[in-house]
Amino acid sequence: MNPFAVARQVGAVLLAIALAPLFMGWVAQCRAWLQNRSAPPLLLPFRTLRKLFWKDAALAEHASPLFRSTPYVLFGTMVLAAAIIPSVVLDLPFVLVADAIALVGLFATARVFIALAAMDIGTAFGTLGARREMMIGFLAEPALLMVFFNAFLISGSTALPSIAGRLAAPPFIIYPSLAFAGVAFVMVLLAENARIPIDNPATHLELTMIHEAMVLEYSARHLALVEWASALKLFNYACIGFALFVPWGLASQHASPGTLALAVVALLLKLALAGAALALVETVSAKLRIFRAPEFLAMAFLLAVLGLLVHLLLGA
């Protein structure tokens, strides 16, 4: 394996780790602007992380090693996912090892760990959050897989870089099935990242929270890692979306530094637009009752299936 490829791989992962909290901050800023509030600074997530890393961790009395190790597992899986998803460079060594289905498995691993850790302490809130998360998760996962199948059918491959490369290749073709898959993917993204129609990331209201209920018992460096991991998760989902639906601007492995810089600029541009769009969706929609969530996700699943059907009928 040549050292350049490794260096680029490491660079891509570090870039993802650094950009993820920034993306979080950008979404929060856009939301504040849209809701006529004065916006928090863009670097607020970094300051929160620094504050949390400096504090002393408090652990519950009966916390098992599972509870203590979960933040590291979460962070690790999300970093690994960031290494698999092509964000700047198309064909990195890691990207070629695991395909999109392995990626879904990786997200599932993180989910199982955080749910177990939430139940580990034995508080009512943790258990409640874990149950809700698993309900959302088991509905969102098949929908995400169906979205991937749409892309697999078009490109004839299960690896994200070849999908992105195939879709970005010159003869520009409109794929109607990808329109369905795109809508479904946005719905899955909202549900999986605890965004508004399903969960409110800014609330600690006991009746409605899902993600926050699970991490209530964490503090200091553990909490920082959990928060960072969820920022990375959002970033990863955004990058999956870019690879599937707007795959232009990715650099190939042997690209010159100039092309690489261009790819980074393209990524930043896409992130800025996606963050603004996400904030817009969150502002115009109201939070759903938790029992409406299955309906929302069933809709995402069915839309993705419809995409497959349309692909088979129209042959495009």
Place this chain on the structure above:
Amino acid sequence: MPTPPTVTAQLLNGFAAGLLLISFSMLSQRRTRRLIELFAWQGTILFVSTSLVAYSAGLRHLWYSAALILILKVVLLPLILLRLVQRLQAQWDTEPLLNIPTTMLLGVGLVIFAFGLAQPISALATTITRNTLGIALAIILLAFLMMITRRNAVSQVVGFLSMENGLFFAATSATYGMPMVVELGIALDVLVGVLILGIFFFQIREQFDSLDLHNLESLKED
């Protein structure tokens, strides 16, 4: 993959997919007002795709049809319906007969059925839009499904109009539209139909204090 289709064909396929997408969101929509807005959007996409077919095939009468769609289905009918809803105070639909996920599942089944049904027909057609016949059939069946599962009179009318959209789309995709006389006749029928149904709404509400068509099932007053 064989040779990539032309840009026009791709765009038409995209519009067809958009129509199907809107049909599904109509099926899942609970609010009557949003339903009417979605109907207007469906009309808009139909207008654009009909214009595109008219342009690419160079057919004059299709331009007239497109204009008819724009006037009738994008502007006039949604406005009439919105005003009716406002005056009847019927923003919310009553709970549908089947819950929404089940309806959607049935809808996917109908789409598969429609695609299967259209396959042999579209193999025979020679128009640029032949692939979209299955989608047109699916839109008709989905509108049927909406009329069956909704109890609210306004939603049923929207379902009826959406079915007409589907029929028109089917005609465009199979044979480049119907003769002008037939089309004008249908357009007038739909317009008059909606006006008469609007009067019916008021009568129904006066009689039963709601727009729930469930009440019409009992024949006797007791």
